[in-house]
Amino acid sequence: MKKVTIYEVAKESNVSLATVSRVINGSTVVKEDTKRRVEEAINKLGYRPNAIAQGLALSRTTTVGLIIPSTSISFSGRVINGLCDVAKIYDYSVYLHTITEGVTDIKEIIDEVIKARVDGVIIYADKDLDDSVKLLEEYNIPMVVMCNHISSENICSVYVDYRKAVFELCDSYLNKGIEDIAILQDHRNDVVSNLMKTGAEEAFRKHKKEYKGYINVSKDNRSTYKFLKSYFKTHRHKVFVANRDSQALAVLNAASGQNIAIPDDMELICMNESKYTSSVRPEISSFVVPSYDLGAISMRLMTKMLKDEVVEEKEKCLNALYSPKSTTKD
Amino acid sequence: MKKVTIYEVAKESNVSLATVSRVINGSTVVKEDTKRRVEEAINKLGYRPNAIAQGLALSRTTTVGLIIPSTSISFSGRVINGLCDVAKIYDYSVYLHTITEGVTDIKEIIDEVIKARVDGVIIYADKDLDDSVKLLEEYNIPMVVMCNHISSENICSVYVDYRKAVFELCDSYLNKGIEDIAILQDHRNDVVSNLMKTGAEEAFRKHKKEYKGYINVSKDNRSTYKFLKSYFKTHRHKVFVANRDSQALAVLNAASGQNIAIPDDMELICMNESKYTSSVRPEISSFVVPSYDLGAISMRLMTKMLKDEVVEEKEKCLNALYSPKSTTKD
DNA sequence: ATAAATAATGAAAATTTTTTCAATATTCTG
DNA sequence: CAGAATATTGAAAAAATTTTCATTATTTAT
Numbered sequence: 001m002k003k004v005t006i007y008e009v010a011k012e013s014n015v016s017l018a019t020v021s022r023v024i025n026g027s028t029v030v031k032e033d034t035k036r037r038v039e040e041a042i043n044k045l046g047y048r049p050n051a052i053a054q055g056l057a058l059s060r061t062t063t064v065g066l067i068i069p070s071t072s073i074s075f076s077g078r079v080i081n082g083l084c085d086v087a088k089i090y091d092y093s094v095y096l097h098t099i100t101e102g103v104t105d106i107k108e109i110i111d112e113v114i115k116a117r118v119d120g121v122i123i124y125a126d127k128d129l130d131d132s133v134k135l136l137e138e139y140n141i142p143m144v145v146m147c148n149h150i151s152s153e154n155i156c157s158v159y160v161d162y163r164k165a166v167f168e169l170c171d172s173y174l175n176k177g178i179e180d181i182a183i184l185q186d187h188r189n190d191v192v193s194n195l196m197k198t199g200a201e202e203a204f205r206k207h208k209k210e211y212k213g214y215i216n217v218s219k220d221n222r223s224t225y226k227f228l229k230s231y232f233k234t235h236r237h238k239v240f241v242a243n244r245d246s247q248a249l250a251v252l253n254a255a256s257g258q259n260i261a262i263p264d265d266m267e268l269i270c271m272n273e274s275k276y277t278s279s280v281r282p283e284i285s286s287f288v289v290p291s292y293d294l295g296a297i298s299m300r301l302m303t304k305m306l307k308d309e310v311v312e313e314k315e316k317c318l319n320a321l322y323s324p325k326s327t328t329k330d
Numbered sequence: 331m332k333k334v335t336i337y338e339v340a341k342e343s344n345v346s347l348a349t350v351s352r353v354i355n356g357s358t359v360v361k362e363d364t365k366r367r368v369e370e371a372i373n374k375l376g377y378r379p380n381a382i383a384q385g386l387a388l389s390r391t392t393t394v395g396l397i398i399p400s401t402s403i404s405f406s407g408r409v410i411n412g413l414c415d416v417a418k419i420y421d422y423s424v425y426l427h428t429i430t431e432g433v434t435d436i437k438e439i440i441d442e443v444i445k446a447r448v449d450g451v452i453i454y455a456d457k458d459l460d461d462s463v464k465l466l467e468e469y470n471i472p473m474v475v476m477c478n479h480i481s482s483e484n485i486c487s488v489y490v491d492y493r494k495a496v497f498e499l500c501d502s503y504l505n506k507g508i509e510d511i512a513i514l515q516d517h518r519n520d521v522v523s524n525l526m527k528t529g530a531e532e533a534f535r536k537h538k539k540e541y542k543g544y545i546n547v548s549k550d551n552r553s554t555y556k557f558l559k560s561y562f563k564t565h566r567h568k569v570f571v572a573n574r575d576s577q578a579l580a581v582l583n584a585a586s587g588q589n590i591a592i593p594d595d596m597e598l599i600c601m602n603e604s605k606y607t608s609s610v611r612p613e614i615s616s617f618v619v620p621s622y623d624l625g626a627i628s629m630r631l632m633t634k635m636l637k638d639e640v641v642e643e644k645e646k647c648l649n650a651l652y653s654p655k656s657t658t659k660d
Numbered sequence: 661a662t663a664a665a666t667a668a669t670g671a672a673a674a675t676t677t678t679t680t681c682a683a684t685a686t687t688c689t690g
Numbered sequence: 691c692a693g694a695a696t697a698t699t700g701a702a703a704a705a706a707t708t709t710t711c712a713t714t715a716t717t718t719a720t
Contacts, residue, residue, distance in 0.1 A: 005706055016670045021708055031668060051445040052391065053706030055382040056675050066426075070411045077403030080410075084400070084428040093442060096396075096426040098414040112423060115381040221609065249609045256611060276606040279551065279579045281586060335676060346700045351678055361698060383676030386705050 082295030166199030412625030496529030558584035
């Protein structure tokens with residue numbers, strides 16, 4: 001089972017390498033007759049072009065590096081899906097590198113990606129990855145940053161406007177005279193939490209008030225649940241905002257345990273809708289975050305940069321759609 | 331910003347290409363002094379080897395193609411994590427291709443993977459992908475098949491033994507004289523459902539009974555929920571087994587709506603534990619499926635094949651761990 | 661029918677690396 | 691110190707493509 005190269009195809013069809021190459025790429029016209037001969041040879045021999053050799057000859061790999069944290073995988077999963085689907089449309093391949101917090105050396109990954117000569121890099125950069133972006137910037141490679149707004153000559157960014165989401169949420173409650181809004185904060189200190197913070201504070205400022213409803217918890221859902229169970233023995237809130245879906249479930253369970261009826265005693269809102277927040281009972285409100293789109297749009301922007309199309313918007317802001325708990329009882 | 335190649339490094343450090351290559355790869359000893367000179371040049375110029383050229387010269391890319399369906403992304407997500415983590419340890423990169431059912435043309439993906447000259451392919455092959463495996467087989471490329479047991483010269487496989495899990499589950503209930511066990515079946519007709527079927531049937535056969543407790547539902551959770559809501563008006567079961575976590579939640583919600591107490595009136599068991607099945611109330615039992623391990627082991631097997639280590643077991647069977655609902659109230 | 665224009669093809673260089681084989685330099689042995 | 695043995699290095703080929711420039715073949719216009 002020897003490997004068949006362009007040479008064999010050339011010999012089989014009695015033409016030169018150049019002509020075979022032309023048939024493969026459709027770059028120049030070749031006579032209908034020779035084209036057919038070459039194609040027959042390709043099929044007969046089962047020839048598949050070698051992308052590595054092509055990459056070398058063209059200094060182009062039609063490959064995009066994706067660097068993404070492995071936490072919150074169901075979210076990143078949808079991002080990856082969107083990204084891959086669009087990549088496929090534009091004939092790009094995806095080089096995946098996941099980052100396991102505290103384990104992965106990001107410099108190594110960047111080295112890897114640069115070595116692989118990907119045409120561009122898409123990186124999911126919540127707070128922790130800020131300096132990776134800077135590191136990559138030095139290579140002057142086209143980049144799309146997800147989850148953060150940074151842009152420059154070679155960099156586009158796509159993010160979800162959690163600030164606006166929380167602002168509007170708080171604003172509407174404040175308009176109704178409700179100001180007892182709790183926001184769960186874990187200690188990730190990531191972009192999302194910070195945007196939420198800003199949104200809440202802006203809303204309260206608009207109403208000439210100061211926001212101080214943060215409830216600090218750990219990253220671990222189980223201990224968050226335990227904490228809240230005792231917390232609810234002494235504290236109540238009209239509105240409770242959680243970031244991730246698993247946090248929202250922890251709140252829900254802790255609240256139910258203390259006979260806090262949702263939504264009557266307390267509104268529970270999750271910033272990231274998932275199939276779980278939408279199927280749990282009692283039903284809770286949530287923001288539908290366009291995670292698939294986040295990936296899809298990022299990749300689309302990347303293809304634009306790579307194909308030298310004009311990128312009219314270098315920073316793309318996506319809205320989270322508020323989806324109040326369904327009131328219909330089916 | 332011109333690109334720096336091995337030539338520039340050679341010139342800068344006054345040695346030949348060959349010597350630079352030797353320093354980079356540590357393949358042969360070079361004099362300590364020259365080695366230092368070369369390394370200085372590499373740092374000074376910021377040289378990064380070109381993996382594409384290396385790939386061409388070596389006919390080896392240290393790259394593994396991963397083909398995985400995009401459905402059930404939180405599960406695949408963990409698989410991907412395990413896989414990437416192990417890949418990193420052995421210095422392999424991952425070429426990701428997701429398959430969107432009904433959208434993606436698998437032949438195209440296989441073409442892509444072959445073109446990219448990956449060193450091996452790992453494919454998640456529940457039923458639908460059987461023929462892709464056959465297609466790939468023709469290329470005689472090292473393969474690991476996840477979720478299915480196929481093995482041959484060049485193929486290893488790793489799967490979770492749902493058959494055994496369901497067998498033991500049913501057997502233990504039958505031993506207690508409980509035989510009213512319902513199993514939810516959607517129409518995916520995938521490997522997992524079939525294994526579950528086999529397990530249940532074997533257990534019942536062992537007790538000289540015939541199993542016929544399947545409840546057929548659609549793939550869509552929302553309609554499953556609606557269906558079950560009316561189903562429970564007229565039917566009751568002692569034990570109810572769901573495959574995916576979202577299905578289990580649908581059962582839970584439908585049952586609660588009909589005042590079926592879990593676990594007192596009905597035991598609910600989910601075959602795939604997730605952070606949701608483990609945090610929902612009332613608590614439900616579930617099998618912990620080692621999805622991370624599934625990916626990690628697959629990649630480890632792949633590295634063994636690629637490094638020509640002996641692979642003692644070509645088929646690796648993983649057990650799902652039964653985790654009955656926690657009885658401790660924290 | 662011939663010159664001019666155009667279409668189709670091929671030869672060879674270029675892409676960046678590894679590796680083999682040969683050459684040179686160094687160290688050792690007696 | 692000569693010759694042998696060994697260590698270190700370099701020249702060139704090889705990997706599979708694309709592309710430029712030149713050449714040959716064909717068509718068009720006169």
